Amino acid sequence: xxxxxxxxxxxxxxxxxMVLSLLTTFFLxxxxxxxxxxxxxxxxxxxxxxxxxxxxxxxxxxADIWSADSLQTDGPTLLITHASQTIAWSAxxxxxxxxxxxxxxRHWPLPANTHLSFSLPTPTLLDLHLNDDTLLIPNESSSLxxxxx
Numbered sequence: 001x002x003x004x005x006x007x008x009x010x011x012x013x014x015x016x017x018m019v020l021s022l023l024t025t026f027f028l029x030x031x032x033x034x035x036x037x038x039x040x041x042x043x044x045x046x047x048x049x050x051x052x053x054x055x056x057x058x059x060x061x062x063a064d065i066w067s068a069d070s071l072q073t074d075g076p077t078l079l080i081t082h083a084s085q086t087i088a089w090s091a092x093x094x095x096x097x098x099x100x101x102x103x104x105x106r107h108w109p110l111p112a113n114t115h116l117s118f119s120l121p122t123p124t125l126l127d128l129h130l131n132d133d134t135l136l137i138p139n140e141s142s143s144l145x146x147x148x149x
Contacts (some may be wrong), residue, residue, distance in 0.1 A: 013128070022113070050111050051121075057097050057108035061089060064099075065126055068139045073118040091116035 064080050064087050065071065072079040078089040088100045097108045097116060110116060119127040128135040 047111075050109055054097070054111055057099070058135075059126070060099060060106075064089070065137050065139045070137070071120055071123065071126055073120055073126070075119070078118040079134050081087050089118070091118075 018042060027127075064082070065080050068080045070081045071082065072081075078094045080089070081085040084098070088093075090098045090100070091110070092098075094115070095110055097110050099106045099108075105126060113131075115131055117129045119129065121127055126137045128137060
């Protein structure tokens with residue numbers, strides 16, 4: 001009786017090379033996905049911060065306009081007079097929005113690709129132009145008088 005030949009249970013060199021190339025491809029794609037995921041998280045967080053900051057500026061602007069005695073504007077600058085205090089809002093630079101009064105100056109970043117300007121359709125209403133949109137902000141005296149004529 002002849003002994004039966006033993007079968008080898010090892011992998012061939014070709015099989016090992018194929019597995020290594022598949023693993024390398026998998027890890028390269030995983031690394032790209034991982035970095036793009038974290039880049040997206042960072043960009044989303046920055047956009048949310050910019051939006052919250054701009055919303056804070058608009059809240060302060062509404063409060064200033066609501067209590068204003070008079071409003072004056074020349075486009076990128078708005079002067080608000082309240083009692084004996086004058087507050088200046090300006091959007092002269094394309095990247096920031098500034099509020100200046102006697103005591104302090106505060107800057108807010110503008111969201112990317114935002115153009116901001118002011119106009120006064122009536123002495124008590126302010127049009128805030130954001131790109132192609134317009135936001136109408138009344139002050140307290142206009143609401144007491146009723147709608148503009």
